[in-house]
Amino acid sequence: MLAKTIAELSRALRGGELSSVELTRAYLDRIERLNPDLNAYITVCGEQALAQAEDADRRLAAGDTSPVCGIPLAHKDIFCTEGVTTSCGSRMLANFVSPYDATVVEKFNAAGAVTLGKTNMDEFAMGSSNETSYFGPVKNPWDTGRVPGGSSGGSAAAVAADLCAMATGTDTGGSIRQPAAFCGVTGLKPSYGRVSRWGMIAFASSLDQAGPICKSAQDAAIMLNVMAGLDERDSTSVDLTVPDYTASLDQSLEGLRIGIPRQHFAEGLNADVEQAIRAALQEFEKLGATLVDIDLPNNELSISAYYVVAPAEASANLSRFDGVRYGYRCDNPLDLEDMYKRTRSEGFGDEVKRRILVGTYALSAGFYDAYYRKAQQIRRLIKQDFLDAFKQVDVIVGPTSPHAAFQLGAKSDPVAMYLEDIYTIAVNLAGLPAISIPSGQSNGLPVGMHIVAGDFEEARLLNVAHQFQRATDWHSRKPSLSGEDAK
């Protein structure tokens, strides 16, 4: 039952086959049993979840039509949740009980979803393995010696291990898509501005975007219907009509033009992953699509530009953590300066401090043109590459990550970790929507396929992903977990 999709669970709730309270209890039991090992949740809100479930059952009985009403959900711990600790994976906010809800949280609450808890993540979303979390790494449910990816690793692992029906994530350089790939689940990064960032703790404001992590493209469409839309409180959210993303899922792929970027099948790509993606491409051909080789000539520069833009924006965003109004404060400060410095040095982990230093350096006097301005120019070139490609093709397909999940502790060098996001980062710089869906395996570990579309073409992405999932069953494969009851 817990492995079912939102669409299936919603039918069962509506048909009276089960109640939201029963469903919520079952997830909470499973979390209690499996979370000590997986560490996917930082906070579990059992009582609150059951109260929400009771509410949802009343709404369902009264004929509520929201497809997420009564469905248990997990929020990445970057989303502010009123009355619940919102740590962002950091010691800095380990004691921070948010006084308000993020817009995304508010929307799920209004739609009747049940919040099971808050998921683990790389500290301030800075990482590709979940190992920078102050609360310890999340384990990959497919192999607990491996990382789940990051930064939304807790959300991806929770969905993969059926510790929730759906989860929220955020993606600044690949933080939804890469963990979705490593954990064998579906993860969508919407276009910049599609989903409100209000109440989502800021990392790099021109790149951050919230999106769904779930068990199918159809579920992603259901979640995006709840999440998307203009929010007056986020001036970068876009005033564009939100279509019903489930309405176009069944369109045929006959005549779809798929671009295959040469740069995403070059050196550094694991042979198993390449084989899985090539097999998936054949599947698309069977569905009537045509494959076109394309170039994204500036793709390699995306990492360089990103590691200026993201740290620069992070250094500004994280300057608010000063120990004055909320969060961590050091003991016995000598004076104000000492309080700022010790609070920040004790409250932030190594990777966060490293990025603040890089960003501060790039923005410091005399370096602006050489770093930030230069990176923004490269960003224009990267966006232009995509615009040129979309003159020839409808979507672009490749691997999400160069290989399957790696071992915990395998990448201690920051630069090696940064290169993990070589296929996903350009999409954030260009503001485009992209999805990762399971599309094969490498030594028993999931492989993710990355699909990119033009600005605000989430409906097309979801349609393409859904048609692939109708023709294949990679998205319904499950890890076998130790300590799991045979049910």
Place this chain on the structure above:
Amino acid sequence: MALEKSEVTKIAQLARLHVDDGEAEEVARRISDILELINKMQAVDTANIEPLSHPLDAVQRLRPDQVTETDRRDELQKIAPAVEAGLYLVPKVIE
């Protein structure tokens, strides 16, 4: 390009971070590696390229200048490290 220890101390001060003398060398080395990765972009000629600061080239939306938020001082101060009489307390700044 390698960063000097003294430069690390300078940017740490700008960022209000404390870097121990003992760890400054290691921090300088790690950051130098990152700058090397970043500097690959210097090889590209971007002379006439307009910087892209917003992925959609959008401009800031304005709203009417009206009060929309209510006063929640008490709730917001409940989560502060130290408050007194509705004020945030910090170490003494003026002698």
